[in-house]
Amino acid sequence: MLTYGCQMNEHDSEKISGMLTSIGYEETDDENNADLVIFNTCLIRENAELKFFGKLGEVKGLKRKKPDMLIAVCGCMMQKEEIRQKVLKTFSFVDIIFGTNTIHELPSLIYNAEINKKRSVDIIDNTELIYEDMPKQRKFKYKALVNITYGCDNFCTYCVVPYVRGREKSREPIDIINEVKALAEDGYKEVTLLGQNVNSYGNNLKNGITFAELLYELNKIDGIERIRFMTSHPKDLTDDLIRVIKECDKVCNHVHLPVQSGSSDVLRRMNRKYTKEHYLELVNKLKKEVPDVAITTDIIVGFPGETEEDFQETIDVIKKVKYDSAFTFLYSIREGTTAALMENQIPDEVKHERFDRLLDVLYPIVLDKNQQCIGKVYPVLVESVSKTSETFLTGRTEHFRLVHFKGSEDLIGEIVNVKITNVKTFHMEGEIE
Structure with a gap:
């Protein structure tokens, strides 16, 4: 299995591995002798898309040598009609296609492909259903990924997630608590709570539990020593959540708080629903209440219409916040998003030049933060x-x-x-x- 993209995809791959193990498959690193090859794809960045198509082309030779080998493609890319059709038409050797909402159907898809010798496709654009108790073959024995929400309601103009993973839905708190308790009993020491926007956890639940309240409950579980969470949206970062980080000993003093841009005008066109000033207020509040907090972020360089002045606003935020680290990206057009239709797309050479200047500011700050740890x-x-x-x-x-x-x-x-x-x-x- 080849997995591209975020931790959500990594966790989906753990579920896929768990199902396959439960029906008799064993994982192998030898793709030449594999009976089943699975690509779990990502649509967020163009680079992951190009890597996938390159590797899929290579597998054609394996299939020719071993005709009974099954090739399956899943993940976010398959939720996109145009890309799914491209795979169906161009890569005729692909046997199985399924999406982010139909992982649980994989065993029946394999049966159909093996027994009936038919190409199997199962895609659902959106669903309110959450399938609990799926078997998982976790990558590590001491730290685990735990979904608390699926999908997203934010509709940032550069992002395809709401279109490929559906609208946001939260798991019931008792199911999350029971999963973490079971992990603790199995010897796991750290859990990372996953969601496109963990801060909005509980918004669609009848009992109205908040993310902060969920963290308080998880902090009580014996055996778990660390609780992390990804990703935290600035527009929903509450005083209650900051208080939890301060008061709960197991909740790590680390907040990944994507800024994306330091320009309020760019943030408005990104539909991020906060300003530069609001973001900096949150950071100052975090640092005041939790002096030892580490703040990491995501930054996009070259969003459509980004001026030099906009870019300098981003540099200013980096200097003011002094991030512990950052994931930095060149903006890439994602078909089907609002930003893809915007005028004033930034030339690649300008993006790269700004990207290099951004790293020249960011990296010395990160190094300085690390140097402050020497001797501790x-x-x-x-x-x-x-x-x-x-x-x-x-x-x-x-x-x-x-x-x-x-x-x-x-x-x-x-x-x-x-x-x-x-x-x-x-x-x-x-x-x-």
């Missing part, structure tokens, strides 16, 4: 052996900073105290205390 001791959840050295381990602090340090493999999944001795822009180095 942080609890680190050990995640894996380092990719660059077998004698080093890799983990994260509650602030989501990546740390490399010497240690034995049996520490993976444990939380250890690490003293920071050296830092780079993208990671820190330390020693176990």
Whole structure:
């Protein structure tokens, strides 16, 4: 299985793996001998789309050598009619297509493709149904992804999510609480709550529970030591939520708060429903109530109509907030969105030039934030052996900073105290205390 895109897609892949394992499949890294190859696609950025089509073309040769191999494509791209038709017409070797709302139908789709030798397609544009208790084969044994909402009601003008994942719907709190309790019983130490906008959790529930109230309940669960959440929309960041971060010991002092642009005019055309001034007020409130908070963000460079003055507003926000890290993107046209039809699309060379200037401001700030950690001791959840050295381990602090340090493999999944001795822009180095 090849997964592209966000953590929501990663978690969908865990559900797909869980279903396949339950009906007798075993995961393999050897695609040449696989009986089933699945692409879980992403439509948010053009780069992920291009990677998918390139890899799908490569698989054609595998299918020719092994005709009984099943090729399945799912995820956000398949919710888009034009792209789905392109796959159906251009890639005739694809056997199964399903969408974000029909993951639970995969076993029957496989049966139809294998037994009836028919191409199987199952897409639902939107649904109010949430399927609980689906089997999951989680990627890690010590940290887990947990959906609390599906879909989105925000309709940012650059984003396809509401069109491909449907309108926002929240899971019942008891189902979330029971899932996290079960994870704690299985030895998991960290959960990350997922939603396109976690702050609006509960808006469509009859009992009216808020995201802050849900966090209070999850904080009571024995065994879980860290609670994270992604993604937090500035327009719905409440004083109650800030209070939860301050008061609940398990809720990490880390808020991912996408700004997207520092220009109020650009934010208006993005339909973000907040201004630069409002965003900075939220940041100041967060820092005042939770002085140790780490703030990360998303920034889009080159949105249609972005002027040099607009861009400088974004630079100003970066300097004022002093982000701990940021995901930075060049704006790319997504067909079907309002922004794709806007005039004054920014030339690629201007986007790239601004992008480079933005990083020249951002990276020294991130490095300085890391340098402030030297000499301090942080609890680190050990995640894996380092990719660059077998004698080093890799983990994260509650602030989501990546740390490399010497240690034995049996520490993976444990939380250890690490003293920071050296830092780079993208990671820190330390020693176990």
